[in-house]
Amino acid sequence: MTHLLAIDQGTSGTKAIVVDYGPDGSGRVVSVAEVALRPRYLPGGAVEQDPEALWDSVVRAGRDALAQAEVEVTAVALANQGETVLAWDRDTGRPLTPAIVWQDRRAESVCAPLAGSADRVARRTGLVLDPYFSAPKMAWLRGALTRSGVVTTSDTWLVHRLCGAYVTDASTASRSLLTALDSPSWDGELLELFGLADETLPGIVGCDEIVGATDVFGPTIPVAGLIVDQQAALLAESCLETGAAKCTYGTGAFLLAQLGATPALSSSGLTTSVAWRLRGQTSYCADGxxxxxxxxxxxxxxxxxxxxxxxxxxxxxxxxxxxxxxxxxxxxxxxxxxxxxxxxxxxxxxxxxxxxxxxxxxxxxxxxxxxxxxxxxxxxxxxxxxxxxxxxxxxxxxxxxxxxxxxxxxxxxYPSLHATALGAAACARMALEPSMTPAEAVGDWTPVHTYxxxxxxxxxxxxxxxxxxxxxxxxxxxxxxx
Structure with a gap:
């Protein structure tokens, strides 16, 4: 029997669950704790969060879920917002700016002058030149707020605070406009385009890797199973075959469809990105x-x-x-x-x-x-x-x-309101058990209702x-x- 702590750090709140994987491999949610967050919606399309509130919500939700479950867990997994960025001091972990939320539109001022490169960016990244993605926000933050510290997505900062690692996962990196679709590394040409060539960016890891250990929640446990939130839900809902699709109705609604091992570019205005990297293999998804x-x-x-x-x-x-x-x-x-x-x-x-x-x-x-x-x-x-x-x-x-x-x-x-956290937990299971397949890690499920x-x-x-x-x-x- 294995218990895992999985944390879904979202826009409007942070949820932590403890999952019990019994002898049959199916996951049973033992406890749930949620801490609400309220982004600040400001004039000019600005959407911000207090980074310390994000961190506090992760710690409180994780500790509360463990206190309710009264069991020992073997790892903590983290799903993240994907395209929310901030600047922070790598030596102290102190945030230097607000978290600029994925909904924030102020980076339109970065995208507009780059319009001539939009087609090239789309072909290279599978994404669209739009303020939604990380790189324009990072460039805007550098121009408008601070040149100090490092600028990363929120997951990198949270993981650093948990265990000292300086990493992001392959699915989150693929949402940045800074990686080529068929490459697992930061792309020098794209970094130059956005004026980010001098940035010290985190290492990119698979979604089924152990990246460190933390004692933030009590006894020291591995930190494993990093993945962006929507792809985590895609995994939890067993969208493993090409053409399988899911939609998550959260702060926004996100429809993702599995593409398999081939990163086909959309011809219709969708984006293509990494669904996950598991067992050294990359799967891709189309999403809107x-x-x-x-x-x-x-x-x-x-x-x-x-x-x-x-x-x-x-x-x-x-x-x-x-x-x-x-x-x-x-x-x-x-x-x-x-x-x-x-x-x-x-x-x-x-x-x-x-x-x-x-x-x-x-x-x-x-x-x-x-x-x-x-x-x-x-x-x-x-x-x-x-x-x-x-x-x-x-x-x-x-x-x-x-x-x-x-x-x-x-x-x-889906029969659980915790698909994102369960997807992250499945990644952590694979990190702890190297022989486990994605299908085994996710397990079977039956719809609670079909419309x-x-x-x-x-x-x-x-x-x-x-x-x-x-x-x-x-x-x-x-x-x-x-």
Whole structure:
């Protein structure tokens, strides 16, 4: 019997779980601890977090989960936000800037002058020249905040505080715009492009490596199983075969599809990056992003449209009655890639109430995810046959049914709300047991619920056509939409 501590350090909170892997290899969550975080949303597209609050949340959540479980664990794994960056003093570990969150749009000032290199960057990295990714944020931070210390993604800083290592994992590195898609190392040409050639960057490790040991949570244990959050969920949900896809509904919504060992570039505006490096082998994934999902719900709560997230389905009307919502509260990603796009409600009349607005908001999230699913199908050359889903918003039956209706495929709800942490735990299992395969590390699971389409294909197509027109009307870059 093996117990592991797995930590999911996210945008709106940090979750720690203790997982019990019994004789049959299946993982049972013994305890869960969560510490809420609230990013600061500031004028000019700024989104920041207090790094010390991030660190404190990791320590508190980890210790609380262990205190609840009352068992000894054999390692701690860490899943991270992916594209959130900060500058910090490598000698003391002290942060020198706020954490610049992945949603932050201020690095548009870095990307705009590099527009002529956008195609070359996309071919080399599999990504899009956009403020979403790490390198533009790092360059912006260097120009606007400080030249001191090192500038890295948040995982590197957290791991350094845990055990002194100066590393990032292959999946997180691939989200930076600083690595070539087919190479496991930092790329000199890309570093020069972003003005980061003089930076001391962390070593890049596999997701199934032991990188050090920590006593932060009590007795000294290995630190193993580093992976970016969305790829961790892809692993947990057994998306191991080419074409298997999942969507995580968290602060944003993120749809990823397994590509296997071939890093095929998207022809439709998605990004391609490393899913994970396990057992010395790299798997790749295509992915698309909806920048605001749970954060759009939080916005609606703050406005008084919904009392709380667990009351979405109570408030939502049976029909939106023609109201459409494009929840582009932090811009639009694939296929539009317009950081200046803004949110909209359209189709309202005097009879439109908050129930119609809430239903339209949920349908708008589902419509954006459906757009991503269609792009994945284009890249794969065949439609998705089903979608695996996880995250807090999967508790909304209205949203999940809308997702099945609009995508016109079954939607399988993962039986745990802890997919990201469980994916990181699977990586740690492989670090501790060198003979274990990814399939063995993940184990089998059965959907807690499957939503089947109720809408006809024609009804879904008609809705999506109207919604896409509404989405394109929100673009800042009018005339450049796909």
């Amino acid at each position: 992003q909806v920048y605001t999902a749970a954060s759009a719900v939080r916005w609606a709560i703050d406005l008084g449209l919904v009392p709380a997230a667990d009351q979405l389905d109570t408030v939502a009307a049976d029909s939106s009655d023609g109201v459409l919502c494009v929840p582009a509260l932090a811009g639009l990603a694939a296929p539009w890639w317009d950081s200046g796009a803004t949110a909209s409600f359209t189709g309202m009349t005097l009879s439109s109430g908050r129930g119609q607005l809430v239903r339209a908001l949920l349908e708008g999230i589902a419509a954006q995810v459906t757009a991503l699913a269609d792009l994945v199908a284009t890249d794969l050359g065949r439609p998705l046959t089903r979608l695996r889903v996880d995250g807090g918003l999967t508790r909304s039956a209205v949203l999940m049914q809308a997702q099945a209706d609009l995508a016109q495929i079954p939607v399988d709800v 089947h389409p109720r809408w006809s294909p024609d009804r879904a197509a008609e809705y999506l056509d109207r919604w896409r027109q509404a989405a394109e009307s929100t673009l800042q870059k009018q005339g450049e939409s796909s």
